[in-house]
Amino acid sequence: MAGLSLKHIYKEYVGKSKSKKGSSNQRFGDFMAVKDFSLEIEDGEFIVFVGPSGCGKSTTLRMIAGLEEITSGQLYIDGKLVNDVTAKDRDIAMVFQNYALYPHLNAYDNISFGLKMRKIAVEKTNENGEPVLEIDQKRVKELRSKVKNLKRTLSSATEEEKPALEEILDEAVKELDYYSLTPVQAYTYRHMTKAEIDEKVKWAADILGINDLLFVKPSEMSGGQRQRIALGRAMVRGPKVFLLDEPLSNLDAKLRTTMRSEIVKLHKKLKTTFIYVTHDQIEAMTMGTRIVVMKDGVIQQTDTPTDLFDYPENKFVAGFIGTPQMNFFDVTVSSTASRLVVKFPDGQTQSYPLSEFSRLDKEYLDGKEREVVLGVRGENIYFGDDGIEVTLSVKEVLGNTTQLFVKMDNDEKDYIICAAGRNSYEQGDLLKIKFDVSKMYFFDKETERSLLKKPTFDRG
């Protein structure tokens, strides 16, 4: 188990051929895939990276795994700087979308494959059974490289970053001095016994409910079963951190929902740090204890699922989280002594009690007319006898809810309303709509930042 600290991480692909997707011959210019990514992940958290395709989620995950070099910034796992630690020495297990199982091996052999290769440390003793102490050359080598890297990072660090880095360097030098001079318990390394391997495989199989599959080959399994085997293979390694890269995207919708809750249960049982990449906001909302929303290589917001939904910091997050997408109206707002007046794209106006908008930036309440974006989710729009006039263009009955697409005069956009149950409205009907005033969001037209301050009270 481990916490992670990512500090100002950047990833630049320098005119490299694209190896991950697409043609291997395709050439690209320099490209900054991840920019200034900073995040503290606590031990045992379930963090989800979410964002549209190409936003840098997998690249960040691969940097954590050690499969991709970090261009600049620092990555700490369990307080240890690991920028230059190889993937196999990071104590991390990764589960991929394509499972990466060996087709010719049954589930048992797939799960135990890594264990058979692996050596475990055993305390070295002399003929009297006393501990043998030696200088730990491996550790000394690692610490030398850590000190070297820290010095290099320090030489290009900003004045702001320097004090923290100097402190870390100081600690590393002290540690290096200590281990260079002090003999410590020596270890020998041996392969795991058949019984030890068997115990681990059975443990994982019990948790994942795959005992019946242990002697079945992947080709005879369903996608969900294969995914469980891939999880088992990661579990038996006892990693400090689990990295999961879109592990459910090859499954059908029903199985995805089942596996989603199984992974959440697995996280609760293992109590290990999970970092999960997906482009599916429903997966993110239902699985993560915290979600990192990314766009164009940049973190947009890091928050709990409910706070992301309730308090989006910008228009992108507001539009990305929630189904169907939040409606965005290009409006102008102005205020009187007690009312906020909103003018809609077709010229209709509505006024709301100013007291309802205590979180709205004061600048927007100074009486001047300002162009902003108003955001309202479909489920926070109601029909009434008065309100904004719209025309119903499309109606979709989904069973327990009905989605209605409406238009305003002289406005190309469709706005979506989610109404509970059924209704008798028909295409072409003129309707009047009202908003839940407490669920109206405002965004700056240029920067797209939210104009509502996040409440500071403890929401529990």
Ligand code: ATP
């Ligand atoms: P997806 O959901 O499609 O996997 P993602 O958010 O995980 O997307 P990344 O795979 O991290 O995105 O890619 C981020 C950006 O970096 C993309 O624009 C991608 O084309 C680019 N990229 C990824 N790998 C390479 C590479 N090896 N060389 C050059 N560019 C790359």
